[in-house]
Amino acid sequence: MPDIVLTTLNAKFSHAAFGLRYLFANLGELQPHAVIAEFDINQRPLDIAEKILAQNPAIIGFGIYIWNVEETTEVISAIKRIRPEIKIILGGPEVSYETEGQGIVALADHVITGEADLKFAEVCRQLLVGRESSQALTEPLGSMESRPTSLPKIIVAELPEFSRLALPYDFYTEADLAHRIVYVEASRGCPFTCEFCLSSLDIPVRQVPLDKFLAAMQRLLDRGLKQFKFVDRTFNLNILTSKAILEFYCRWSI
Numbered sequence: 485m486p487d488i489v490l491t492t493l494n495a496k497f498s499h500a501a502f503g504l505r506y507l508f509a510n511l512g513e514l515q516p517h518a519v520i521a522e523f524d525i526n527q528r529p530l531d532i533a534e535k536i537l538a539q540n541p542a543i544i545g546f547g548i549y550i551w552n553v554e555e556t557t558e559v560i561s562a563i564k565r566i567r568p569e570i571k572i573i574l575g576g577p578e579v580s581y582e583t584e585g586q587g588i589v590a591l592a593d594h595v596i597t598g599e600a601d602l603k604f605a606e607v608c609r610q611l612l613v614g615r616e617s618s619q620a621l622t623e624p625l626g627s628m629e630s631r632p633t634s635l636p637k638i639i640v641a642e643l644p645e646f647s648r649l650a651l652p653y654d655f656y657t658e659a660d661l662a663h664r665i666v667y668v669e670a671s672r673g674c675p676f677t678c679e680f681c682l683s684s685l686d687i688p689v690r691q692v693p694l695d696k697f698l699a700a701m702q703r704l705l706d707r708g709l710k711q712f713k714f715v716d717r718t719f720n721l722n723i724l725t726s727k728a729i730l731e732f733y734c735r736w737s738i
């Protein structure tokens with residue numbers, strides 16, 4: 485049984501949750517104790533709660549976006565009614581910029597705002613074993629319950645440096661590649677300030693190390709992926725990098 489369930493309700497089955505895969509890829513020694521469980525907003529909240537609870541986790545991390553906040557609130561209420569001791573951690577754009585007055589935040593134990601690629605693992609470590617370092621776990625966590633900590637409710641994730649992040653692409657399964665939209669990103673952040681857009685708050689722009697990125701893309705191509713959906717806010721901001729990426733795909737298609 486996993487100690488950590490990373491989950492979200494996607495807009496549709498065809499949209500794979502890219503953010504969750506980043507968190508999973510960066511769990512370090514906790515990774516064997518975690519699973520990704522994806523749902524979509526057309527499923528019944530009670531069925532989703534039941535499926536998550538069947539895993540008997542100590543911690544559940546929910547990715548919260550504008551399209552799933554209402555349905556996820558229902559899922560979390562059901563979970564808290566049945567198993568109040570399970571720690572609920574929220575993250576994602578819908579809870580990163582505004583937390584006060586949100587019903588879903590009131591139900592959760594912790595909210596990690598911003599890019600939680602590394603912070604989620606850190607918080608889980610503290611909740612599960614009271615350790616702050618990435619010291620290797622020597623014994624399985626089993627069904628260990630989370631421990632009381634002095635962690636604040638709202639935890640701000642510092643912007644992670646890409647050079648420290650494990651890339652998540654190997655965690656797309658064969659079924660994902662065959663049936664779903666596979667998201668990739670060569671950069672994060674946007675230098676522009678369009679008023680209506682949350683990404684205008686995500687500065688500075690950071691680039692994934694190009695060699696590492698192209699090697700991961702090559703592995704996806706080798707596994708048969710034909711369509712890559714880039715989520716970069718401004719793909720052509722650094723023209724040298726975007727040209728190198730396009731040339732990489734052109735070479736492959738010859």
Ligand code: B12
Nearest residue numbers: 494495499502503545546547549550551575576599600683
């Ligand atoms: C893919 C995508 C979609 C897909 C859905 C994907 C899915 N899984 O279902 C589609 C195309 C359907 C879509 C639609 C819409 N989208 Co959209 N979409 C995106 C996009 C381009 C990429 C998301 C992504 O993978 N990002 C990369 C990953 C690495 O980042 P991330 O998801 O934010 O995850 C990080 C953190 O949020 C956090 N995190 C994520 N999950 C978790 C979980 C836990 C436990 C923790 C602790 C942290 C955490 O850590 C992650 C790693 O750093 C983003 C823009 C962007 N580039 O991010 C917009 C974005 C998410 N969408 C947005 C909007 C506004 C919409 C629409 C309303 C647009 C419209 N007007 O129609 C619709 C709504 C759809 C609906 N049915 O109602 C806004 C977000 C609004 C919000 N508050 O959630 C964004 C940010 C665009 C923007 N700049 O405004 N979208």
Ligand code: SF4
Nearest residue numbers: 674678681683684717
């Ligand atoms: S991502 Fe696009 S809409 Fe959003 S701030 Fe940047 S340029 Fe403007």
